[in-house]
Amino acid sequence: MSLSLHSPVLLCFFFTTFIVGQTFPEIGSTCSMKDRSDKGICTPIKKCQAVISDLKAGINPTVCYLYNGTGVVCCPTEPRTSVKKCMKFTEILTTSDGPVPLLPPKFLESEEMEKEVQCNAILNELIVGGRDAKLDEFPHMAALGFETKDDDLIWGCGGTLISEDFVLTAAHCIDSKL
Incomplete structure (x- = not known):
């Protein structure tokens, strides 16, 4: 037989050998988030709340692979900074016995603060003209x-x-x- 007849068979053989030899990440293995320096863990998409929230916001996840028709995605191990800050502020607000000051105590005792409190603020419309977004x-x-x-x-x-x-x-x- 000529080499041209065997070429498709050889090509198929090498391609199959290459694919079988590839290692795909397993569920629970570490992965890197695309467009972020964060690390994550390959997790079924239904078990990763961060990815579900991102999808609702129109952000596509980093896909590790597909398994039985289910996406296995790179799920962040650390929550985003915004989520961490919200959790911190929620903890402060829900565990405080009284009002939480928005300004440091020294600022509240300053003369400048007294002047600001004593002045009469008049609320005026500040947008003139403009255009619809x-x-x-x-x-x-x-x-x-x-x-x-x-x-x-x-x-x-x-x-x-x-x-x-x-x-x-x-x-x-x-x-x-x-």
């Missing part, structure tokens, strides 16, 4: 709506998503006129 132009921004006594909805403020659970907004958002 385009869809997805500011993905980390949120519009905050308030229900009126007449069951209407007023979009009175905006905010910034600072984690999966919290929106940071300005103090004037709680003005009584809303």
Whole structure:
């Protein structure tokens, strides 16, 4: 037989040998997160809450491999910094006996603070003109709506998503006129 007839057979043989010789990570083995320096563990996708949250936010996971039609993904071993900070702040707020000061004690005793408290702040509209934002132009921004006594909805403020659970907004958002 000529070599040209054996070429597809040889190619198939070498390809199969190459694939069989490859080692795929096992469930529980370490992996590296794409686009991050974080390490993770290969975990079935249904058992990795961080990846499920990312998928809901439109972030694709790092896939270790597919097993019986189920994705095995690189699940982070450490929560993201935003999650750690939220857990820390939640612990502080839920375990404190009284109000939690937002400023250090020395600042509250300063003369500058007294001056700021004594001045009369007048809330004025600061946005003049402007334009409507385009869809997805500011993905980390949120519009905050308030229900009126007449069951209407007023979009009175905006905010910034600072984690999966919290929106940071300005103090004037709680003005009584809303």
